Amino acid sequence: MTLRVAVAGASGYAGGEILRLLLHHPEVRIGSLTAAASAGQPLGNFQPHLPQLAQRTLEATTPEVLKGHDVVFLALPHGASAALSADLDDVPLVIDCGADFRLADAEAWARHYDGEHAGTWPYGLPELPGQRELLRTARRIALPGCFPTVVTLALAPLFRAGLARPAVDVVAVTGTSGAGRTLKPHLLGSEVMGSATAYGTAGTHRHTPELRQNLAALAGGPVEVSFTPVLAPMTRGILAVCGVQVRDHATAEDVRTAYAAHTADEPFVRLLPEGRWPTTAAVLGSNAMHLQTGFDEERRRLTAVGAIDNLTKGTAGNAVQCMNIVHRFPEDTGLTTTGVAP
Ligand SMILES: NC(=O)C1=CN([C@@H]2O[C@H](COP(=O)(O)OP(=O)(O)OC[C@H]3O[C@@H](n4cnc5c(N)ncnc54)[C@H](OP(=O)(O)O)[C@@H]3O)[C@@H](O)[C@H]2O)C=CC1
Numbered sequence: 213m214t215l216r217v218a219v220a221g222a223s224g225y226a227g228g229e230i231l232r233l234l235l236h237h238p239e240v241r242i243g244s245l246t247a248a249a250s251a252g253q254p255l256g257n258f259q260p261h262l263p264q265l266a267q268r269t270l271e272a273t274t275p276e277v278l279k280g281h282d283v284v285f286l287a288l289p290h291g292a293s294a295a296l297s298a299d300l301d302d303v304p305l306v307i308d309c310g311a312d313f314r315l316a317d318a319e320a321w322a323r324h325y326d327g328e329h330a331g332t333w334p335y336g337l338p339e340l341p342g343q344r345e346l347l348r349t350a351r352r353i354a355l356p357g358c359f360p361t362v363v364t365l366a367l368a369p370l371f372r373a374g375l376a377r378p379a380v381d382v383v384a385v386t387g388t389s390g391a392g393r394t395l396k397p398h399l400l401g402s403e404v405m406g407s408a409t410a411y412g413t414a415g416t417h418r419h420t421p422e423l424r425q426n427l428a429a430l431a432g433g434p435v436e437v438s439f440t441p442v443l444a445p446m447t448r449g450i451l452a453v454c455g456v457q458v459r460d461h462a463t464a465e466d467v468r469t470a471y472a473a474h475t476a477d478e479p480f481v482r483l484l485p486e487g488r489w490p491t492t493a494a495v496l497g498s499n500a501m502h503l504q505t506g507f508d509e510e511r512r513r514l515t516a517v518g519a520i521d522n523l524t525k526g527t528a529g530n531a532v533q534c535m536n537i538v539h540r541f542p543e544d545t546g547l548t549t550t551g552v553a554p
C-alpha cells in the first residue's frame with residue numbers, strides 16, 4: 213500500500229528536508245503541503261531544490277487539510293503541534309519534529325518553553341534500548357531535538373555498559389539551519405560569517421532537560437549535564453564533543469568493547485576506525501551519525517565525538533526512519549548513509 217503523506221510546515225527547513233527524502237521513498241505519495249503566512253504560494257518559492265514539487269500550492273495548516281492522510285509530519289514551531297494534533301485523531305500516524313511532546317517533566321517544559329505542557333508521545337530515537345520495539349506500534353511520535361540526538365547516541369554505549377559516571381560535559385558546534393529560516397538578527401550573514409560564538413550557556417539551553425531525561429534513562433538514575441552549544445559559520449551539521457568520567461574498574465578494552473557492541477547492528481550509527489574523527493562534512497545530507505572516542509586512561513576521561521546533519525538524522529531523516537519502523541519497511545528506505553564531499 214502506498215502511503216499518502218502530508219507535511220505541515222513545508223515551507224520551512226525541516227519540512228523541506230522531509231520532502232527531499234520522501235521524493236525518493238518508493239512507498240510514499242506526497243499529499244497536502246501546508247504553511248502559515250506562506251499559504252497560497254507555490255512551494256517552489258521556498259524550496260527551489262525540489263523542482264518536482266515547485267508548482268504545488270501551500271495550503272493553510274488546519275485539521276481539515278491534514279485529515280485523510282496516512283501519515284502527517286509536523287515541522288512547525290514549538291507549541292503549534294499540541295493544539296493541532298488534538299484534532300487529528302483520525303490520522304493513523306503523526307510524527308512531530310517539534311518539542312511539544314518530548315519532555316515528561318512538566319516543570320522543565322514550563323522553564324524552557326512557552327504555554328501549557330501537552331504531555332508526552334513515544335520518543336523517536338530508535339537506537340535507544342527497547343525503543344525500536346515500542347515505536348513499531350506507535351501512532352504518535354515525538355522526535356528528539358537535534359543536539360539530544362547526537363549527544364545521547366554518542367554517550368549511550370558507555371552508559372548502557374554501566375561504565376560512565378553520572379556527569380557529562382558537552383560542547384556542540386552547530387550550523388545555522390538549526391534555528392530554522394525565520395529571520396533572527398543574530399543569524400544574519402554578517403553576524404555569523406567568519407565568527408563562532410557560544411549561546412544558551414550555563415544550563416539555559418532548552419535541550420539540557422531533554423539530555424538529562426535521556427541520559428538518566430540510560431544510567432538508571434540522575435545524570436548531571438553541562439551543555440554548551442556553539443554557533444559556527446556553516447549551514448548544516450552538528451559536531452558534539454562529549455566528556456565523561458569512566459568508572460574506576462573499566463579498562464580501555466572495556467570501553468572499546470562497549471562502543472563496538474552497542475553500535476555494530478545500528479544501520480545509521482557508524483563507529484569510525486581508530487584514529488579517525490567525525491566531521492560534519494562527511495554526514496551532510498545523510499542519515500548517518502559518525503562516532504569516535506578517545507580515552508585518557510590515567511585521568512579516566514572519555515571524549516566521545518559525534519557528527520550528524522541536524523536536518524537529516526537530526527530531524528527529517530530520523531522522522532522517515534521512524535515512519536519506516538511503524539510501517540515495517542526496511543529501516544533505510546528512502547534514506548542514505550552516503551554524504552556529500554568535499
Ligand atoms: N532546523 C533544524 O535543524 C531542526 C528543526 N527541528 C524542529 O522542526 C520544527 C520546524 O523547524 P524549522 O523547519 O527549522 O523551522 P522553520 O522556521 O524553517 O519553518 C517553520 C515552518 O512552520 C510554519 N509555521 C510557522 N508558524 C506556524 C503556525 N503557527 N502554524 C502552522 N505553521 C506554522 C512556517 O510556515 P510559514 O512559511 O508560513 O511561516 C514554516 O513552514 C521546529 O519545531 C524545530 O524545532 C528539530 C530538529 C532540527
Ligand SMILES: CC(=O)N[C@@H](CCC(=O)OP(=O)(O)O)C(=O)O
Nearest residue numbers: 310311357358386387388390391
Ligand atoms: C542554531 C540553533 O539555533 N539551533 C537550535 C537547534 C534547535 C533544534 O534544531 O532542535 P529543536 O527541535 O529543539 O528546535 C537551537 O539551539 O535552539
